[in-house]
Amino acid sequence: SDIVPGLKKEIAARKIFPVLCASSSLGIGAVRVLDACVALLPSPEGGVMDGTGKDGKPARVFTNEKDHAVAQVFKTMSDPFAGRISYLRIRSGHFQSDGSYWNASRGVPERFSGLFLLQGKEHVSVPEAHAGDIVAVAKLKETATGDTLSTKDHAVVLTKLNVPEASIAYAIEPKAKGDEDKISTALHKLIEEDPSLHFTRDEETKEFHLAGASQLHVEIAVARLKKRYGVEVILHPPKVPYRETITRKAEAHGRHKKQTGGHGQFADCKIKVEPLPRGSDFEFVDDIYGGSIPRNFIPAVEKGIQEVCRKGFLAGFPMVDFRVILFDGQYHDVDSSELAFKLAGALAYKEAMEKAKPTLLEPIMNVEVVAPNEYMGDLMGDLSSRRGKVEGMDSRDEDTMIRAQVPMSEMLTYGAQLRSITQGRGSFHLEFSHYSEVPHAIQDKIIAQSKGDKGAAEAG
Incomplete structure (x- = not known):
């Protein structure tokens, strides 16, 4: 009894974190955990939540039964019998089982059709609930996890729950x-x-x-x-979104000519292609002078090139980071059309790609790995084997965070390997950084696999 007040104070200050052993499946230790929660964890009374008031200004909500009703949905479940169930933590005031309230997060009304206290699998109906209570409400139509419920006259939106990022x-x-x-x-x-x-x-x-x-x-x-x-x-594992690009300038000529009796089809265009910096996507430049191609046909050339460049050239991945300059061509007063120039543009693109030395690009990911210090050697070696470049390390007491850049293709199965190396004590986070050229030895395998997949799909 002398220790409990001190423990309670230090736990509330987040200086001590109690650890209790229990097994729900065997029914061992559950009562002890509940007793510890009652004896050691802070009371909801006196708690403070930040939010935004009706006027858009910052607001604070204190856990007080005498204040206006405010609650936040922290969990939603779909029950095969009861339907959608929302779990609420009441922050202030009190809520009636048949009351009408305001979803301040979405600006819509909600009506309760019962309040339930949670006792294991049992939901015990109660007429009202008060600040500090955790209750369930069934069949709220517009309310989702993280939403704030209040009265309309005193609407407040509490700060959203912190949702872990997908990694x-x-x-x-x-x-x-x-x-x-x-x-x-x-x-x-x-x-x-x-x-x-x-x-x-x-x-x-x-x-x-x-x-x-x-x-x-x-x-x-x-x-x-x-x-x-x-x-x-x-x-x-998901397919890797590779890209294709060119590595040098080239000129090409595309001519579409078809005569089938009566009106034929004719279009002729000359283009230059040149590489652009990463992230530039695609540029089309109209450099026609003297009317060698009428103005109304020039967009058709661009459209024809854009349609085929989405299918790449080497392995069927989109072609990016290049500029096309249309600088010359020919047309026929009768036989030329938008379709003919669209086809001529596609032919010119294909010829240009054969000369412009295309290559594959792969997505590079920023990687952060956090694990106990004792595993750093193995983790560094593993990242290097995945073509990773370590950019830095930050110590965090007994843990270290590694910052690296690694190709996405090498990270598809990393989670299992990380668990194996660290015995489940490591974590990692990924986010896209940029595209970079794939090494030639690996390019050949990707191209062969892509062609094989395409052939199998066509055969199927």
Whole structure:
């Protein structure tokens, strides 16, 4: 009893972090954990939350039962019987089980149809709840995780919950054909519960991606898909969004001529291509003088080139960071058309690519790895084996953070290797940095694989 007040004070100041052992599956230690929470953790009373008031100015909400009603949704779940359930932490005031309130985050009204205290799996109905309580409300139509509920007259939006950034993504596809819609519906329900999950479609690779804070995070989401919604999926590393570019200047000539009786098709254009700095994408320059190509046909040349450059030249990846200069051409008063000049532009592009020495570019990622100091040697060696360039290290007590740049293709399976090296004590974060040229030995493998995949797709 003499120690408890001191522990309580130091825990509230975040100087001491209690560790208790328990097993929920065996029913060991659960009561001790609950007793420790009551005895040692700070009371909600006196807590302060920052937010934004109705007038847009900063506001502070104090945990006080006598203040205006303010609560924040910290979790959302989909129950097969009760539907959507929102879990609220009441920050101030009190809420009635049949009350009408204001979602200040979205500017919409919500009406409660019951309040429930959480006791294990049981939800106990109560007529009202007060500041400091954690309660559940079913079937809120417009409310999501992180939203603030209050009264309309005293609306306040509390600071959003801190959601971990996604650091790893997997391509996801159904085991059974035709289940794409089921996956999408089920995943959107999971994301309502866990906003740190992200589900997107890559327009370039046509893959669906599921991203989370770690490999384990994504695997747990997949297990929930199967258990809760009966949807089985396959996870695999996402395709790397390579790019193509040119490394030298070139000139090319494209002529489209077709005579089939009556009106024919004719268009002739000459272009120059030249490389641009990384990140410049594509530029088209009209350098026609003297009317060798009429003004109304010049956009067709550009369109023809843009359409084919999306398919690349070496391996089917988009061609970027180059300039096209249209400087000469010919036309026919009767046979020339936009379609003919579009086709001529595409022919000129293909000839130019054969001369301009195209190459592959790969995405380079900024990588931050945090792990105990004892694993630094193995981690540095592993990053070097992945063609990584270590840019610095920062010590953090018993941990060290490594900052490096590594090709995305080398990081697709890094999570499992990091767990193996650090015995699960390491973490990492990725974000895109820039594109860089792929070494020639690796380029050949990528090109061969891309052509093989394309052939298999066409055969299928």
